[in-house]
Amino acid sequence: MYRLSALDAWVREQEQADSRSNTLLNPMNARPQERSTRFAGA
Numbered sequence: 001m002y003r004l005s006a007l008d009a010w011v012r013e014q015e016q017a018d019s020r021s022n023t024l025l026n027p028m029n030a031r032p033q034e035r036s037t038r039f040a041g042a
Helices: 004-017
Strands: none
Touching: none
């Protein structure tokens, strides 16, 4: 058995960590990264 308040807190944490409900974590919203030339056949 769990306290309702503990379950509610857990659900809120999961929603914040889920990229589907937290747009800040969605990789499709990230800025494109520049390709590194460090290992490009020197």
